[in-house]
Structure formats: C-alpha cells, structure tokens
Amino acid sequence: MPSVLVLSGWAFIPLALTFYFAFLSYNLQDPENTGWAGLSNFYYFFKDPFFVKDLINTIVLVVGVIVTTVVGGVFLALLLDQKFWGRGIVRLLVIAPFFIMPTVSSLVWKNLIMHPVFGLTAEIQRFFGEHQPFDWFGRAPLFSVGLIVAWQWLPYAALILLTALQSLDEEQKDAAQMDGANAVNYFWHIVLPHLARPITVVILIETIFILNVFAEIKVTSVGGFAGNLTYLVFSQLNDANDVGMAAAGGLVAVVLANIVSALLVRFVGKNLEA
Amino acid sequence: MGSITLEHVNKSFGTHQVIPDVNLTIEDGDFVVFVGPSGCGKSTLLRLIAGLEDTSSGRILLDGQDMTDAGPAKRGLAMVFQSYALYPHMNVYNNIAFPLKMAKLDKATIDAKVKDAARILNLTEYLERKPRQLSGGQRQRVAIGRAIVREPIAFLFDEPLSNLDAALRVNMRLEISELHQQLKTTMVYVTHDQVEAMTMADKIVVLNAGRVEQFGTPMELYRTPANRFVAGFIGSPRMNFVDGAEATKYGVHAIGVRPEHITLSTTEGAWAGEVGVAEHLGSDTFLHVTCGPLGTLTVRAEGEKPLSHGDKVWLTPQPGRIYRFDKDGRTLAAA
Numbered sequence: 280m281p282s283v284l285v286l287s288g289w290a291f292i293p294l295a296l297t298f299y300f301a302f303l304s305y306n307l308q309d310p311e312n313t314g315w316a317g318l319s320n321f322y323y324f325f326k327d328p329f330f331v332k333d334l335i336n337t338i339v340l341v342v343g344v345i346v347t348t349v350v351g352g353v354f355l356a357l358l359l360d361q362k363f364w365g366r367g368i369v370r371l372l373v374i375a376p377f378f379i380m381p382t383v384s385s386l387v388w389k390n391l392i393m394h395p396v397f398g399l400t401a402e403i404q405r406f407f408g409e410h411q412p413f414d415w416f417g418r419a420p421l422f423s424v425g426l427i428v429a430w431q432w433l434p435y436a437a438l439i440l441l442t443a444l445q446s447l448d449e450e451q452k453d454a455a456q457m458d459g460a461n462a463v464n465y466f467w468h469i470v471l472p473h474l475a476r477p478i479t480v481v482i483l484i485e486t487i488f489i490l491n492v493f494a495e496i497k498v499t500s501v502g503g504f505a506g507n508l509t510y511l512v513f514s515q516l517n518d519a520n521d522v523g524m525a526a527a528g529g530l531v532a533v534v535l536a537n538i539v540s541a542l543l544v545r546f547v548g549k550n551l552e553a
Numbered sequence: 554m555g556s557i558t559l560e561h562v563n564k565s566f567g568t569h570q571v572i573p574d575v576n577l578t579i580e581d582g583d584f585v586v587f588v589g590p591s592g593c594g595k596s597t598l599l600r601l602i603a604g605l606e607d608t609s610s611g612r613i614l615l616d617g618q619d620m621t622d623a624g625p626a627k628r629g630l631a632m633v634f635q636s637y638a639l640y641p642h643m644n645v646y647n648n649i650a651f652p653l654k655m656a657k658l659d660k661a662t663i664d665a666k667v668k669d670a671a672r673i674l675n676l677t678e679y680l681e682r683k684p685r686q687l688s689g690g691q692r693q694r695v696a697i698g699r700a701i702v703r704e705p706i707a708f709l710f711d712e713p714l715s716n717l718d719a720a721l722r723v724n725m726r727l728e729i730s731e732l733h734q735q736l737k738t739t740m741v742y743v744t745h746d747q748v749e750a751m752t753m754a755d756k757i758v759v760l761n762a763g764r765v766e767q768f769g770t771p772m773e774l775y776r777t778p779a780n781r782f783v784a785g786f787i788g789s790p791r792m793n794f795v796d797g798a799e800a801t802k803y804g805v806h807a808i809g810v811r812p813e814h815i816t817l818s819t820t821e822g823a824w825a826g827e828v829g830v831a832e833h834l835g836s837d838t839f840l841h842v843t844c845g846p847l848g849t850l851t852v853r854a855e856g857e858k859p860l861s862h863g864d865k866v867w868l869t870p871q872p873g874r875i876y877r878f879d880k881d882g883r884t885l886a887a888a
Contacts, residue, residue: 453605454638458652458699459626468651472642 294533300526307520320527329511337507340425341489345482347429352436352481353474357466359437360444370441377434385498388427389416420501427495432488436481443477444470479547486543490536508532554616555581555706555739557602562611564597564763571597572763575611579707579741579756584733587743588750588786589760595743596711598760602741603709604628616706626655631700632709635716637692639684639699645671646680649698656703670698673735689717693725697732707739714749726753747787751775759783781882784809790839792876793850799824806880812839812853814874819860822867826850831861842866 304316324330359370376384392399393415401412415423447470455465493509496502502510512532516525557579564572571594579585587595600606602613604625613621620628631652639648649670653663671677674694684692693713700708710729714722730753733740744750750757751771759766759774759782767779771787778784784792788811796807816822817840826844838854852868860866877885 448636448638450634450636450638451640453600453603453625454632454634454640454699455651456605456625457603457630457632458703459655460651464655468643469640472640475642 297526297529300522301530303523303526305521305523305526307522316523320523321531324515324524324527324531327511329506329514333506333508333511336421336505337490337509339421340428340492340505340507341486343425344429344432344489345485347425348432348436348485349478349481351429351433352440353471353478355433355437356440356444357470359441374434374438376431377438379431381431381492381494382498384431385427385495388423388430389499393423416499416501420499420505424492424495424499424501424505427499428489428492432485436485439477439481440474443474447473483540483543483547487536487540490532490539508535556614556616557707557739557741558612558614558617559598559602560612560614562598562601562613563609564594564601564606565609570763572601575763575765577758577765577768579739581739582737584730584740584742584753584755585758586750586754586756587741587758587760588745588747589766590786591745593760594763595745595760597763599632599709599711599741599743603630603632605632629703629706630709631703631705631707632711633693633696633700633713635712637684637696637713637716639692639695641684644681644683645676645687645695645698648684648695649676649702652699652703666702667698670701673701674698690721690725693717694728697729701736705738707741710740710742712743712745714744715746722749729753748789751787757787759786761786778876778884780884781807781809781878784876784878784884790851790853794878795847795850797846799847800877803875803877805877805885807878807882809876809878810850810870810874812851814871815850815852816869816871817852817854817858818867818869819865820867822869824850824868826866826868828860828862828864828866833857840866842868844868 301320302316302318304312304314304319306312355373359366359373363369379387390397395401395412395414395417398412398415400415404412451469452465455469460468490507491509492507493513496506496510497513502514506514508528509532512525512528515521515528557577559575559577562572562575562577563570575598587598589595597606601608604620604623604627608621611621612619615628615630640651643651646667649667650663653666658666667680668677671680674697676691676694676698679687679691679695684695687695696713713729714725717725726749729740729742742749742753754771756769757771757774758768761782767774767783774783774787778787781794785794790812792809792811793815794807794809800806800808824844824847826842826847829841829843829849831841832839834856836856838856838858838860840852840854840858840860841849842852843849850868854860879885
C-alpha cells in the first residue's frame with residue numbers, strides 16, 4: 280500500500296502540476312499578471328506559427344527515421360546473418376552507436392562530420408574540388424537531424440531483426456529451395472513475413488522514443504527550422520519563459536503521444552496475435 | 554521414370570569425410586529406406602540426392618540424366634522434412650500452392666491441383682487454416698500435399714515421423730505406404746527406426762559411418778545379414794552376440810542368435826542362466842537372461858510364460874539359425 284502511494288505520487292504529481300499550470304497565467308517575464316488563464320494558453324499554443332510547422336516536423340522525423348531504420352535494419356541484419364570472418368566483432372561494433380549518448384553523438388556529427396568548414400563531409404567535397412561544401416544544418420536541418428537519429432536507431436532495428444532472422448528455421452530455406460524459390464522469392468515470401476512481428480515491435484518502440492527527440496535538435500541548434508513539439512515546449516519555457524504555455528504544450532504533446540501509441544498498440548497487438 | 558543412381562558419391566565437410574564412396578541404384582517405383590544410427594550420414598545422402606548439398610565428387614543420375622550440378626528445383630524431386638518446414642504465415646492452401654506459384658502456373662491450374670491434393674489427403678476442410686492450428690498428423694499431410702502437387706519423379710522423406718507420438722506414427726506409416734501404392738512413384742525414406750524400415754520398405758539401405766553396409770529387401774537383411782552391424786541393427790529386439798570360448802566352439806570369432814531363435818526350457822538346454830528382467834507384452838514375453846560368462850541374452854518367449862525375476866532357465870539356440878562372424882565382423886556361412 281505505501282508503495283502504491285509513492286508510485287502514484289511519483290507519476291501523478293508532475294502530471295497534476297502540469298495540468299494545473301496549463302490553466303494559469305504564469306509567465307516569468309510578466310510576474311504581475313497571475314491568476315486563471317482559462318483555455319488561453321492552449322489557444323495561443325495552437326495559434327503559435329511554430330505549432331503546425333513543428334507538428335509536421337515531428338511526423339516527418341518519426342516516419343522518415345522509422346522507414347530508414349527498418350529498411351536499413353533488414354538489409355544490415357541480412358548481411359550480419361551471413362557467415363564471415365570476424366562476425367562477432369562486427370556485430371559488437373554495429374550496436375555501438377546505440378550506446379552513445381544522443382548529446383555526444385550529436386556533437387560528433389555536428390562538429391566532426393557535417394561541419395561545413397572542419398567536417399569530414401566538407402573535407403571530402405573539397406577533395407573533389409568543391410569550394411563551397413554543403414552546409415548540412417543550414418540548408419537541410421530536418422534531414423540532418425533525421426540522419427543523426429537514424430544513425431542511432433539503425434543498430435537497434437538491425438539487432439532485433441537479426442535475432443529474428445536467426446530464429447528462422449533452416450529447413451524452411453531448404454523447403455523453399457526445393458519448391459523452386461530463388462533468393463528474391465525466398466526473401467519476399469518467407470523471410471519478410473517472418474520479420475513482420477519484430478518489425479512492428481521496432482516501429483512501436485521507435486515511435487515512442489522518436490516522438491521525444493530533443494538532444495539532437497538542441498545540440499545542433501536547428502530548433503528554429505527543424506524543431507519538433509518537444510522542442511517547441513522547451514522553447515516556450517526557456518526562450519519565452521512562459522510556464523503556463525509550456526505546460527499547455529506539454530499536455531498537448533502527451534495527448535498526441537497517447538493517441539499515437541494507443542493506435543500503435545492496437546495495431547501491434549493484432550499483429551502479435553495473428 | 555524415377556530411377557536414382559549414385560556413382561562413387563563422396564561428400565566431405567572440410568577435412569571430415571561424411572560419405573566415403575557410395576554406389577547405389579534405386580529402381581523406378583521402389584520404396585527405399587535409408588536406415589542407420591544417428592550420425593551415419595543417411596540424411597546427408599538424402600540431401601545430396603535433393604541437391605541441398607553439393608557432392609564433393611561422384612555423379613548423381615536421375616532418370617539416367619546427370620543432375621550432379623543441377624539446383625534442387627531443377628531435379629524434379631520433392632522433399633518432406635522432419636520439422637515439416639511448413640510456411641507458418643501461409644494457410645494450408647497457400648502452402649500447398651507455393652511450389653506451383655514458383656513454377657508460374659496459372660491460377661486455375663494451381664487451384665485444381667491444390668484441391669485435388671487436398672482431397673487425396675483429407676485436407677479439404679482445413680485449407681483456410683494456418684499450420685499452427687493443425688495437429689501434428691495434419692501438418693505432416695500438408696507437407697506431403699506440398700510434395701505431391703509438384704508431381705515429382707521421386708519423393709524424399711527425411712525422418713518425417715519422428716515428431717509424432719507413437720499411435721499417430723503407426724497411422725502415418727500406413728498412410729505413406731498407402732500413398733506409395735496409389736502413386737507408384739519412387740520414394741526414398743530416411744529413418745533411424747528399423748521398425749519403420751522393415752514395415753515400409755521394398756528395399757533397405759543400411760548405412761554406417763557413411764558406408765553402405767548392405768542393400769536388399771527387408772527379409773534378405775533379416776535372413777542373411779552381410780555383417781555383424783547389419784545383423785545387430787535389423788530385428789527387434791536386437792540379435793544376441795556371443796564371443797570368446799563359446800564362439801570358438803563354432804570355430805569363429807563371434808556368433809549371433811536372434812531372441813526369437815532361442816528355445817527356452819526350465820529343465821535342460823545348452824546354456825544355463827537366470828532370468829533378470831522379464832517384459833510381458835501379452836503377445837510376447839522378452840526375457841533378459843544372465844548366462845554367466847556369455848553375458849546377458851535376450852530371449853523371446855510365448856506371451857503368457859509365467860517366468861519372473863530370479864527363475865532358473867536353460868537356453869538352446871536353434872540349429873541353422875546361428876550366425877557366425879569373423880574377427881572383422883563379416884558373416885560366414887551359417888552353422
């Protein structure tokens with residue numbers, strides 16, 4: 280019983296406070312103006328010119344990264360499932376990006392790889408005679424953030440799919456061969472259906488986490504162009520010092536995330552039953 | 554059509570030689586069983602015929618045509634696997650239709666063939682089900698259905714009954730034999746169970762460590778085993794072997810007598826012994842008799858023989874039913 284109290288307090292108090300703040304006029308730059316705000320926080324959050332843009336960014340980021348990591352993950356898993364020398368070490372290396380903190384990997388990508396002056400890509404472009412290397416974060420901010428996030432999540436997808444591949448019965452391959460299936464047929468009719476369940480699990484987990492991507496956007500300072508809803512909430516709080524508005528935005532994000540995950544869980548649940 | 558010929562077939566995995574040098578001709582329409590202890594290379598031999606493994610040297614001829622380097626699908630063979638290897642996400646209909654779809658037949662032909670196979674195998678009402686909604690026996694039949702629709706020149710079975718319980722195994726054994734009678738297609742069947750081999754085969758290949766120990770009809774193997782290994786492998790319970798002084802009396806290294814060729818007496822006989830375990834099966838009684846220096850011998854007695862642990866008995870081998878083996882295990886003329 281005490282543990283239930285502690286746990287529910289731990290979970291509900293922040294949510295309850297957020298809920299409370301969302302209906303207050305609570306701007307640190309305007310401390311005179313207090314009291315109930317009604318629904319105006321929500322009204323202005325939705326009317327914020329960044330809201331629609333960041334909502335679209337969020338969706339593009341989630342969908343784009345998931346498509347990339349699932350397709351790339353299947354491909355990588357197929358490669359890693361082959362027998363080759365040093366397979367154990369390669370498998371270990373492949374998972375490495377997943378262990379690196381998002382802030383650290385973002386810094387590395389931003390300053391060492393994609394930097395328009397000092398970065399590796401700039402160096403390569405100059406080697407091929409390009410005098411004005413591509414400015415990733417300036418010209419394609421959302422794509423660049425997506426690239427970093429996809430790099431982090433690709434190992435996860437590959438690893439889950441690899442374990443699934445290894446549970447595929449060898450005799451099925453033999454049977455398919457006897458039945459006259461070539462490599463493409465085998466992949467399409469046997470391997471891919473076998474991977475359907477792990478793929479839905481990967482989609483579910485990645486959706487939940489990529490909806491909340493923040494470090495990559497903050498570290499690469501592209502929030503103004505490629506911000507998502509999480510970043511918008513942060514900027515309401517940090518840049519505009521508007522606690523009430525941030526709380527309202529947080530609630531909107533929570534509701535959206537819940538709708539998405541409820542839909543996904545139903546979809547995945549159906550898939551896992553079948 | 555449907556003969557299979559192996560000429561000097563040899564298979565090595567790295568430096569490890571699994572099949573040394575096999576020569577074998579399987580006639581069209583025969584039901585041939587490969588039998589041997591686990592690890593004897595019988596499954597490898599079957600996979601070589603199927604084309605799922607490459608031969609290291611030698612030739613494989615199907616219907617007189619050299620198919621040594623042809624892919625599995627090109628050989629016109631169908632295989633039923635130990636795990637059935639049904640495609641779990643496809644229903645029964647699509648499982649059976651899969652090889653036909655791969656062969657790019659038109660929809661109407663596929664439909665007719667699948668329905669036909671389902672009718673023969675009593676699967677018509679299960680066509681919409683997924684494999685996991687089927688019992689072991691039904692899965693087995695789907696696997697056979699998938700093989701039948703291809704109209705192969707020969708069927709290959711890789712221990713197809715080992716995942717079934719005892720009662721179902723007897724049933725499926727009959728069904729497969731019945732199917733062979735109906736289709737008259739060559740069938741090659743791998744098992745470690747000598748009862749399956751004896752009951753189903755037209756001809757049996759006994760394999761040991763990749764070598765063909767003997768190739769012949771079940772009764773030939775039973776009556777005239779070529780060597781001690783075959784003698785011990787064919788027949789249930791297995792043959793009793795006696796070596797040492799008693800064998801020297803017969804002028805050989807070892808002698809063998811089957812449990813059913815020993816006369817049992819409670820008063821007199823050649824070998825005296827004491828009953829150890831007595832297995833009363835109703836129709837038969839198997840007695841494990843300890844005979845001093847001869848070791849423990851198994852004897853088949855009539856069903857309701859009232860003998861039990863500790864009883865004194867005498868055993869006499871039936872004349873003309875004693876097998877004699879030289880020191881390399883080869884069979885010599887019977888005594």
